[in-house]
Amino acid sequence: MPALTRVAVRAALIYLVLGFTFGGLLLSNKGVPFAAALWRLRPAHIEFLFVGWMVQFALGIAHWIIPRFRGGDFGRTELAWLALGLLNAGILLLAFGPLLGLGGWAQAVGRALEAGAAVSYGVYIWPRVRPR
């Protein structure tokens, strides 16, 4: 399992635990209300599970299992690392922007960072999606 996959999958697992924890706090608070402010964790719960867990896990595994170039070369891995960096910056901004009272601009920048991650990863992996 290559280094980028290990980093992405470990990050995805951390987001899974955090996403489940936030979701659990939201559910518990709905069951037995104890802190109304917990509702502000909802964007983090959704972002961590949809993007941090599911998308990041898929990107990490794709890097590992999609056919490599001759000699086991992965191609332009700097683009994949850039994608991981942009993706996580976007996730954190989208999750914690509302908690920190950042305005709508933080949501826009967060989504733009995630879009940049998708472009960077797409450019990286595109040439490897081919017959062996």
Next chain:
Amino acid sequence: MPPLSRWFIKTALLYLVATFVTGVLAVLDPPLQAIPGSGRLAIIYYHLFMLGWVSQLIFGVANWMFPVRSREAPRGNEQVGWASYGLLNGGLALLLIGEMLRAASSGPAALWLIVLAYLALLLAGLAFVLNTWGRIKGH
């Protein structure tokens, strides 16, 4: 494919069907009002999709394909793996029943079911991470 992965993947496929059936009901029921608690169908739909289908499929495939941990315990602790399966599906079932009950009545039973669901789902995630972390390695 090991038995635990087969259970995860087949259960995930059943949840995929349940997700789309719930999606249809969520659209059809509001004008008909035939299902008690149908106001919760949207939130149930998202949890069936993300936990029942996506996460469960990932758990099953990761348990099957990730590098082995060791010769003695290739897939980590089997009991912890089965615990994550039971807790995930038990937690989901409690969540679904709790959400429907909560919409249909205001008694405390539904509230406590939802709290129990939280605990089961959190423990399922922790069990999976605990069993998988040591298998994320180079060789």
